[in-house]
Amino acid sequence: MGSSEETAKPISLYDSSSPSHPLLSKPADDPPLLQPPYSDTPESDASQYLQISYNYGPRPFKDLPFLILFLIFVLCTFGFGIFSIFHRNNNYSSLSSFVYDSNSTSCVRDSVSSNYNWVSLSFSSGSQFVKDLIWTLAITLLLSVPICFLLLLVLKHYTKQIVYAxxxxxxxxxIFFNVYWFVACTVSSSCSDAFPLVYRILVLVFVFLVIGxxxxxxxxxxxxxELTVSIIGVASNALSRNLGLFVALPCMMFGLVVYYAPIVVFLVFSRLNGKIVPRELKGxxxxxxKQDGWVPAYYALAILTMLWSAAAMVEAQVFVISGTIAQWYFLKEDSTPKRTIRSSLRYAFGPSAGTVCLSGLLIFVVRMVRAVVDTARQEDVPGIVNLLLRCCVNVVLSAIDFLNKFTINFAAISGEAYCSSARMTYELLKRNLLSAVFVETISTRLLAGIAFVFSAIYAIAVCGILKAVSNLGYELYFVALLAWVLLLLVLLYFVHVLDNVIDTxxxxxxxxxxxxEVFKQEVHEVYVHLPISRNHRPDIISRTLGV
Structure with missing residues (x-):
């Protein structure tokens, strides 16, 4: 058993006693740590990359123009929103009581028709269906927290068993759900009448093809x-060491909801800005x-601000996850992480706020452009020019996704600006024969499949319990479906967090x-088996052969 000083020191990647070795061995005459492995840059340029590690600060502000631009959007949204409240026209709610006065050629209030006919709506809020639905969704939301922790615990200790099971x-x-709905619809006369047998068979065959x-x-x-199982196990262990993320991330989402609340109020009150005017209709x-001319522009501004804020919050969460996991990763074995989440939050909403806003803006623009391209594809507009434009746009969007994949992770670790992080991340992965677009994408699909299985089993249990304790008919299937959707969304969010841990x-x-160096030996034992990037292998082989 070694001394505490020995355990605290990172293991050299090229130490002969270390069980972890690079995929391509380094020449013995090269002194260790003088230059990065597989680097084709001059020694003077390579020295800067030896300092890459978690930057504990102080960090200067980066990408400040984009933070200022985002704040301008927010201030304009709130400023015009407050103006819309004080400038509202209260006559909007009494529009039906106004009539056209030919003498004044304007609309005036009609005292005869000023009485309102209120229609009393009877809501069956006390019905059995509504009660069961509310109770089921509330219990599902409460149980989703322990279910996530249970899933994390199982993935940490029994990764192989849970994946293969x-x-x-x-x-x-x-297959079960496909056959079940087909039989149930065939037995039910109302369903079979509304959905002919030919169409049912076509849907049945199509689903079986998808399963195939x-x-x-x-x-x-x-x-x-096997490699995917190991990667998920490593990520689950890292996430279990930082359980505070399950408090910080939901709080960030709650903060976004609180931030949205006044904007929604402003959108409601902006509709009240206008005036009642006469218009000739059919003689x-x-x-x-008639709304004021600035109201549609304010709607566009507020919606763009909300969408940009949502994208920026997603990137801020990735930033916090990356910063927290990186601090845990680069800690020495005998050290205890302290205030890792707090420092990540401080950097995300402080010096790196501009980087987060820029990353969110890029993601938002990419999603919008991709939606426009998909809409154009569905409309099937003919012409070779349209096809070439769609191809060019898809190439540009793919390039942005390529650059953005690990950029925010690296920015959270180093504190660099967005463009510097994109460039340095690409060069870092290139020097080490690692792909910038491939970690182990099948892990995300496996995790999503596990989330689907857990939520489906829960929905089946909910369906059985409702059959036993309630008098609902076919409505219980709808209640179970909503419970399944709610739990699936929570579990998919958990998968999103775990996926970002894998990337970090x-x-x-x-x-x-x-x-x-090797800060986490168990990580190297797994990630060393990742495939080498084929894009850079010829250069390495050429240098190895001395060409």
């Missing part, structure tokens, strides 16, 4: 399952509501390889 369900459960494609994907990628004058650990592993 879930794989058959990816095929069995879709899923089965083929598993068979074709079976050799990656007769009627009184209509991947970047930290690349930094370790670049520095020739």
């Amino acid at each position: 879930s794989l058959p369900f990816f095929i069995v459960m879709p 494609v899923i089965l083929w994907i598993f068979v074709a990628n079976w050799h990656r399952i 007769e004058y009627a009184c209509i509501w 650990v991947y970047v930290c592993y690349a930094i370790d390889r670049d520095r020739g």
Whole structure:
């Protein structure tokens, strides 16, 4: 058993006693740590990359113009929103009581028709269906927290067992639901009348074809399952060491909801900005509501601000996850992480706020452009020019996704600006023969499949319990479906967090390889088996052969 000083020191990647070795061995005459492995840059340029690690500060403000631009959008949204409240026209709610006065050629209030006919709506809020629905969704939301922790615990200690046990369900459960709905619809006279047999058979066959494609994907990628299991286990262990993220991330989402609340109020009150004016309709004058000219522009501004804020909050969460996991990764074995989440939050909403806003803006623009391209594809506009434009746009969007994949992770670790982080991340992965677009994408699909299995089992249990304790008919299937959707959304959010942990650990592993150190031996034992980037292999082979 070594001394505490020895355990605290990072293991050299090229130490002969270390069980972890690079994929391509380094020449013995090269002194260790003088230059990054596989680097083709001059020694003077390579020295800057030896300092890549978690930057504990102080960090200067980066990408400040984009933060200022975002704040201008927010201030304009709130400023015009407050103006819309004080400038509202209260006559909007009494539009029906105004009539056209031919003497004054304007709309005036009609005292005769000023009485309102209120229609009393009877809501069956006390019905059994509404009660069961509310109770089921509330209990599901409460149980989603322990279910997430249970899933994390199982993935940490029994990764292989839970993955291999879930794989058959990816095929069995879709087959079960496909056959079940077909039989149920055939037995039910109302369903069979509304949905003819030919269409039911077509849907049945189509779903079976989709299941066949899923089965083929598993068979074709079976050799990656073992590596994927190890990657998920490492990420689950890292996330279990930072459970405070399950408090910080929901609080950030709650903060976004609180931030949205006044903007929604402003949008409601902006509709009240206008006046009642006469308009000739079919030879007769009627009184209509005419909004002020600035109201549509304010709607566009407020919606753009909300969308940009949502994208920026998603990137801020990725920033916080990356910063927290990186601090845990680069801690020495005998150290205890302190205030990792707090410092990540401080950097995300402080010096790196401009970087987060820029990343969110890029993601928002990419999603909007992609939606426009998909809409144009559905409309099937003919012409070779339109086809070429769509191809060019898809190439540009793919390039942005390529650059953005690990950029925010690296920015959270180093505190660099967005463009510097994109460039340095690409060079870091290139020097170490690691792909910038591939960690182990099948892990995300496996995790999403496990979330689907857990939520489906829960929905089946809810359906059985409702059959036993309630008098609902076919409504219980709708209640169980909503419970399944709610739990699935929560579990998919958990998968999103775990997926970002995988990406962060991947970047930290690349930094370790670049520095020739091993901070987390268990990570290197797994990630060292990732495939080498084929894009850079010829250069390495050429240098190895001395060409």
